[in-house]
Amino acid sequence: MNSLLRHKGWTWGFRTTILLYFVVLIVLPILGVYYNSFSLGFGNFVESISDPIAWKSVLLTLKLAIIATLINVFLGTMIAWVLIRYQFIGKALLNSLVDLPFALPTAVGGLMILLLLGPGSLIGKAAEALGFEIVFHQPAIVIAMVFVTFPFVIRAVQPLLEELDPSEEEAAYTMGAKGTRVFWHVILPSMAPGMISGGMLAFSRALAEFGAVVLVAGNIPGRTLVSSVFIFGEVESDNPVSAAAVSVILLTLSFLILWLINMLQMRGRRS
C-alpha cells in the first residue's frame, strides 16, 4: 500500500497526525493513571489499596461479576441455541433485540431496572413481602451487570452454532449416541470456545460497568459498593490518588483478561 500513501508531503502529514492522535488519546492517559497512582510514592499506593473500603469493593466487584458472567453464559448459550436451531414467530425481532444493550445508554438501562424492581414496583413489593430486597442490594447489581453484558455470550456462540456441520451430529447418531450424549460430546465442545471468549468479554465488561450499576446500587461499603462507584466517589471527594490506585488494580485486571482473550483467539486461529 506504499502506492496509496506514498505522496511525500501528504504521507508525512498523515503519518504524524495519526500517530499523534493515537498516542495522545490512548497511550498517554493510560500511562497517566499508572504514573499518578504511584506519584506520592509506593507506600501511599499500598496505603490506598489497603483501605478496607477499597479492597472490599474490588472483591465485591469480582464476586458479583463472576455471578453475572455465569448467569450470562448459561442464559446466553440457551438463547443462542434457540435463536439458531429453532424456527418460530418473532425470531428475527428477538435476534435484533439482543443487540439492544449495545445501543442503549447504560444510565437508561439502570433506570429501567430501578423502575421495574424498585420499591414502588410490583416486583419490588412482592420481593419485599417475600423478605428479600433487590434494588440497592446485591441482586440488583447482578441484574444490571447481566443486562449490559447480555449480548456478549450470545453473539460469540451464534456463529459457532451456525458453522456446526450437521454431519457431525448425524455421524454421532449413526454410531448409536443419544441426544444428551451428542449434546455433551459433540455440540457443547463446539460451542465452548464461544462460551469462554464471550464469557470473558462479559466478565471484563461487568467489572467495569458503572452507569447501570450506580443507579440501582446503594453505596454501602463492602455490601453494595462496587469498584467503579468507589472510584467515582473518590474523584468527587477530591482524592484522585486513591481513585487512581484502585483504578490501577481494575485496569491491570482488565488488561490481563484482554490479553488472555487475544491469546485464546490466536490459538484458536492456529488450530
Added chain:
Amino acid sequence: MRKLWIGLTYLVFFLLIAAPLGKMAIGAFSEGFGGFWDALTRPEALHALMMTGLVVIVVTLLNTLFGIMMALYLVRANWINRRLKGLLNSIVDLPYAVSPVIGGLMIVLLLGPDSALGAIFEGIGLKIVYAIPGMIIATLFVTFPLMVREVMPVLQEIGSQQEEAASTLGARGWTIFWKVTWPSIRWAVVYGVILTVARSLGEFGAVLVVSGNIMNKTQTATTLVYQDVENFNVTAAGGIALVLAAFSAGLLLLMEWTKRRKEVQ
C-alpha cells in the same frame, strides 16, 4: 422440550427488556403527556440534549476520520515493522477494557486544572476538564476502537491486490482510496458510524467524571437522567430516558439493516 426453551427465551427477553421499557414509559407519562413534555422542555433538559447532540456529532466525525486512517495504516502500511503493528493493534482494544469512570479519571489526571498540561491550557484560557473539550476527549477515547475494528477486517479480507492493480494503471493515493478502497469498506464504515453514534449518545461514566455534571453548562442527556434520579424526580428522568431509548431503538434498527448490507459484500 423445544417449546420450553423457546418459552424461557421469550420470558428472559420480556423480563430483561420489554417489561422495564414498559415500566419506564408508564413512569414518564405518569403525569400525563403534559408532564412528559414539561420535563423535556425544561431549560436544563434542552441544554443537555443539545450537549449530547454536539458531543455525538464531533466525536463521530473525528473518530470516523481517524478510525479509517488507523485501520488503513494497521493493515496496509509497509513502513511500520510487524511487531510494532501488533503492539499498536493490541493498544487499539484498550478502551474496551477500561471502565468509563477510569476513562474519565485518566482525562482529569492528565488534563485537569491540577495537572501540568491542564495548567498550560488554562493559561491560554482554554478549559478542558469540566468543559466541553474534556467531554469530547473522554468520549473520543471510549469510542475509538469501534470504527477501527469495523474497517480492519474488511481491509484484510479484500486484500491489497486491487489497490496494487490500480497503482500499476497509474492511479495515485487519493484516487486509489476513493475509487477502489472506499467502495469495499463503505458499509463497514456506515455500521461503524452507527455504533459510534450509539456509544457516544449513551456515554455516561466518563462524561460524568470529566464534565462535573454542571447543570446548563456541561450536562449531557445521560448525566441529566442521573441527576434526576438522585433528586427522586422519576417522571423527568423517565422522560429523558424514553427519548434516549427511542433514539437507541432507531439506531438499533439501522444497525441491523446495515449489518445485512455489509455482510452481503
Added chain:
Amino acid sequence: MHVEVRGLNKHFGDFHAVKDVNFTITKGHLIGLLGPSGGGKTSILRMLAGLETPDNGEIIFHGQTVNNLPPQERGIGFVFQNYALFKHMTVFDNIAFGLKVKKASKTAIRDRVMELVELTGLKGFEKRYPHQLSGGQRQRVAFARALAPEPQLLLLDEPFAAIDAKIRQELRAWLRELIERVGITSIFVTHDQDEAIEVADEIMIINQGQLEQKGTPWDIYKEPKTPFVATFIGESTLIEDASEVKGFKGAGDGKPTKALIRPEYIEVGNLHEFKMASATEKGVVKHLHFRGSEWLVEVEVNGHKLVTYRSLEKETLQPGQDISVLVHRAYLFNDERSWIQENNLKEDPMPIFI
C-alpha cells in the same frame, strides 16, 4: 521496451529471496520466468513492477534506471494471478480505469475500450460485473485492462494458475497470439513448464532466488547448464553413479559423477531390433502405460528404474519380459562441471569394411 536487471537482491526478513540476479530482455520478446514455487520468480516480477523495492541492484528500462519510480510512473501493465478486477466496476469501467486516470477524453476512452473488448473477445459483456463472469472471461478483462493504457512492458503473474485445465490451453494460445499482435515486451511467471515452453520466446529458470539459465526452450532442453535445469525440464531419471550404466564407465575421470537420463535418450526393445547390440544391456519390463500416441515403458536395469517411450509401430512388449536397453546418451554432472556424453560403446570398435 528494453529491460536490463543488474545485481538484483531482495530479503524478506532473514529470507534471501532473490540472490544477485542479472539479465537483459530484448524489446518485443515474450519471456517466461519458470521455476518451483517459492523460488523468487514473483518477487522479481513485482520488483520490476515497482510493487516491491529491491535491497540492492538496478532495474533499467530503456536505458533509464527506474528503481526510484513508483508503479504509477513505470509504464507497465500488470496482470495478477487472481485477476484483481475492481469488483464494484463493470467490465467497461475496469478496462477504462487506466485511461480515466490519464484524463483521456470520453470518446478516446470509448474507442480504446471497445477496441480491446473486440480484441479480447468480450463483446457484449461490457456492462457486466466481475462476479457475473467466468474465470476465463475475468482473466481476459484483466489483460484488456492492463493493455488499455498502452504500456511498454507487460508483466503477468501466473496468469493461468486459477483457470480450469481445459480453458488453459485455449487461453495460452490466445495470449501468445495477442502479444505477438500487439508487439509488446512481456514477462510472465509460471511454475508450469509446458506453459513456458509453449508460450515463451525465451525462458529464465529461477530456483532459490538465482537465475539458473536463460535461453530458448530448445537450448535449455538440449544443453542444460546446471543439474537443476536438467532435472526441472522434461522427465528424467537420476542415477547416482554414472559408471553403473553400461557405456559410461569411467565417466567423469574417476570423480563421483551423476547421470541424468531422459526418456528420449533411451531405446528399449528385443535384441534383434538393435544395430549396436554390444552397447545394450539386459533389462526387465516393469510396467507399461498406454499414452494415446505411444507406450510409456518402465524398465528395470541393473537395479535402476528407467523410463522411456516406445512407438506403437513396433512389436508390443509385455510386463515381466526380458528386453534390451540402450542408453544413447546421458547428461552427466559432478561438482566441477556438467556435460552431455554419448554412450562410448556406440562406436563400433572394429569397423568392418565390406
